[in-house]
Amino acid sequence: MEVFLQQLINGITLGSIYGLIAIGYTMVFGIIGMVNFAHGDVFMVSAFIALIAFLILTSWLGIGSIMLALLIVLIVAMLFTSLVNWVIERVAYRPLRGSFRLAPLISAIGMSIFLSNFVQVAQGPRNKSVPPMVHGEFVLMTRNGYPVTLSVKQLVIWGVTAVLLVAFWYVVTRTSLGRAQRACEQDQKMAALLGVDVDRTISMTFVIAAALAAVAGTMYLMHYGVITFSDGFVPGVKAFTAAVLGGIGSLPGAVVGGILIGLIETMWSAYFSTDYKDVAAFSVLAITLIFLPQGLFGRPDVEKV
Amino acid sequence: MSKKSEIAAAQSERVDLTRALRDAGLAALLAFALFLPLIGFWARNVGEGLLLVTRWDALALVVLIVAAARLFYTLVAQPWLKRQRARRTEIAPPWRTALAKWFIPFAIGFVVVYPLIAIAGAGMRGSIKWVDNFGIQILIYVMLGFGLNIVVGLAGLLDLGYVAFYAVGAYSYALLAKTFGLTFWILLPLAGVLASFWGVLLGFPVLRLRGDYLAIVTLAFGEIIRIVIVNWVDLTNGYAGITSIPRPTFFGIPFNADDNGFAAVFGLEFTPLHRTLFLYYIILGLALLTAWVTVRLRRLPVGRAWEALREDEIACRSLGINTTNTKLTAFAMGAMFAGFAGSFFAARQGFISPESFTFIESATILSIVVLGGMGSQVGVAIAAIVMIGGTEIMRELDFLKEIFGADFDPTKYRMLLFGFCMVLIMVWRPRGLIATRRPSVFLKERKTISADLVKEGHG
Known part of the structure; x- marks a missing residue:
């Protein structure tokens, strides 16, 4: 029971990181019907930007307050990652809009290879580890000598994720940008006829997706304290699994899917074996796509001639 | 070709040049912002820890390359592609x-x-x-x-x-x-x-x-x-x-x-x-x-x-x-x-x-x-x-x-x-x-x- 509770806490923490990345997949798929293969690598790039920002703040400027530093790191990472994703969309995906269906996917795979190798060349292939940023933990309960703990960094992750999800939810449902996005999702041509700037809306979708990925990247760095250039692929595929599990195109689905994948992964590691934890996530992906392609919250795909 | 249209053509080419330079400048600015965190700074592995190093020369080089590529694209590649597209026919030549x-x-x-x-x-x-x-x-x-x-x-x-x-x-x-x-x-x-x-x-x-x-x-x-x-x-x-x-x-x-x-x-x-x-x-x-x-x-x-x-x-x-x-x-x-x-x-x-x-x-x-x-x-x-x-x-x-x-x-x-x-x-x-x-x-x-x-x- 106590092991289960502890894994529940860990799983939700991991799951909120996956959920933030999954929103990027689901939004982009919803609006232009493309699997943005490079999204996992955008997440990895954001973690590196956060790392650099953190080093500048602590070792050069000597900021004492860790929460202030974390806030600045988060904002810097969000800004630069948004710029990166905006440029990627302009350079690699926009010229291919309206082209045949495999072209954007191949372009995205190329971009994914480019990003991970760019970071490898620019920052070196070795693991980058930072000292733990946030200390302290609460012991929730102790039974049979096994303490169930909730660390401050897990609390920070939960808090930041919750705040950003609310802000994001507000943008999508209450602002004109969100309305334009939903309109483009339903029918791009009609939206354009009604005066929605489709190009700008799609660009903004990529910017928002990247900002959320940057939050995930910063949280990932804070949680694990280590990052390398190849860390984008597996979290990327898992987040995509989360998006598919929740029903691709559905925003609450992405968050729920992310938390489910996080839970499945931690429970699997705790009760079965850590060697095959990635197999668990990949199997969930395959099983969902085969037996429940519309996911938990998605609309069924109607086949039209 | 009349004299007037020649002048117009020459003018549009000159306008193109300024536009190309402006584009290249914008691309350079964008490249600077884009590569600043990961090329301008380098988290170098030193023993167990990390040491932050700056690499302004590499950053400048990358920004220059991007600007030059953009200039080349607007001045040479784009007109060439346009001509190619205009000339393209459905049937392959013999x-x-x-x-x-x-x-x-x-x-x-x-x-x-x-x-x-x-x-x-x-x-x-x-x-x-x-x-x-x-x-x-x-x-x-x-x-x-x-x-x-x-x-x-x-x-x-x-x-x-x-x-x-x-x-x-x-x-x-x-x-x-x-x-x-x-x-x-x-x-x-x-x-x-x-x-x-x-x-x-x-x-x-x-x-x-x-x-x-x-x-x-x-x-x-x-x-x-x-x-x-x-x-x-x-x-x-x-x-x-x-x-x-x-x-x-x-x-x-x-x-x-x-x-x-x-x-x-x-x-x-x-x-x-x-x-x-x-x-x-x-x-x-x-x-x-x-x-x-x-x-x-x-x-x-x-x-x-x-x-x-x-x-x-x-x-x-x-x-x-x-x-x-x-x-x-x-x-x-x-x-x-x-x-x-x-x-x-x-x-x-x-x-x-x-x-x-x-x-x-x-x-x-x-x-x-x-x-x-x-x-x-x-x-x-x-x-x-x-x-x-x-x-x-x-x-x-x-x-x-x-x-x-x-x-x-x-x-x-x-x-x-x-x-x-x-x-x-x-x-x-x-x-x-x-x-x-x-x-x-x-x-x-x-x-x-x-x-x-x-x-x-x-x-």
Whole structure:
């Protein structure tokens, strides 16, 4: 029971990181019907930007307050990652809009290879580890000598994720940008006829997706304290699994899917074996796509001639 | 041309120049912001910790390169592309048809004599590198490209886990050859059969999926197979891989310096080149076999069913074609050729480990197929030469060391350029290098049409 509770806490923490990345997949798929293969690598790039920002703040400027530093790191990472994703969309995906269906996917795979190798060349292939940023933990309960703990960094992750999800939810449902996005999702041509700037809306979708990925990247760095250039692929595929599990195109689905994948992964590691934890996530992906392609919250795909 | 319009033209050109400069300036600004965090700063590993270093010179260089590229694009590349687009016609000019007719026999002739050219050019010792790194390496990818071309190019099923079948072939050969001592020529077909069995096994559950979903599930399967190989240490030896795999022999005569080796039996001086040449012609034969089988299959009912499936799955089903069988045969055929290539790979290397079967390999093979122009075998071959040969040639560019300093290592940039080229070629020619379709059934005359005219259904 106590092991289960502890894994529940860990799983939700991991799951909120996956959920933030999954929103990027689901939004982009919803609006232009493309699997943005490079999204996992955008997440990895954001973690590196956060790392650099953190080093500048602590070792050069000597900021004492860790929460202030974390806030600045988060904002810097969000800004630069948004710029990166905006440029990627302009350079690699926009010229291919309206082209045949495999072209954007191949372009995205190329971009994914480019990003991970760019970071490898620019920052070196070795693991980058930072000292733990946030200390302290609460012991929730102790039974049979096994303490169930909730660390401050897990609390920070939960808090930041919750705040950003609310802000994001507000943008999508209450602002004109969100309305334009939903309109483009339903029918791009009609939206354009009604005066929605489709190009700008799609660009903004990529910017928002990247900002959320940057939050995930910063949280990932804070949680694990280590990052390398190849860390984008597996979290990327898992987040995509989360998006598919929740029903691709559905925003609450992405968050729920992310938390489910996080839970499945931690429970699997705790009760079965850590060697095959990635197999668990990949199997969930395959099983969902085969037996429940519309996911938990998605609309069924109607086949039209 | 009247004087007035001349002046107008000259003016518009001058305006273009200022606009180009402004664009280049903007691009430089953007590049500065983009590369500031990851090139301008470097978190250098020092012992256990990290040391923050600045690299303003590298940042300035990258910004300058981006600005120059942008200037080149607006001044040279863009007008050229515009002219090309205006001149493009639906029917290929006669010289191109003539070229196409003579290109294939010429290309086959060239690859047959290629090792001799290499020997003549680089000598017995130096040619090993050219035959092995360029010849064999490229031909493996040509063969894999041909195999995947059946699945992606002909049947239109996007497979991102193709490398799994390659791995199955390689591990089948390695394990069976080491455990039971079977020879290469027995295991080659066996590896193909095992791989195609896995192709059907993995193809069966994904029959209902289409497009991007299919791609992601095949990716998941590919990764699952790799993770199992990594973790099933008792069978596969995990990350350490399988070493000293038996090498193929020339009808039972091994390629070594012994008294009963190939060189001694034929009274030649021993050189490792013999084995390399032997392997080169094996893989050449296998690649040509794959190409030939594909060409023949296209004319059989099953091949036509594949192409019908690619163009429109619903129409295909309405015409009474069994799409289940059609898809499964495509998966099985594609996987079989990957199995052949895999067993050849294991025999050539003598060592295999899961490192050789990562997702990047699948992406490479897929990009070769798509960049070459889906369905076009000449295109696949050219794309393999460009992508694999291009990245291999990066190893040879030692003269760059003299320009950029001794610690400059061009091989570091191989995959970086590879990804960059994938994006570039997609943006430039989304249909691939050879973007034409040759129908296998025709009424009066066979016309090659541009693939832009073919609208693919979601299959």
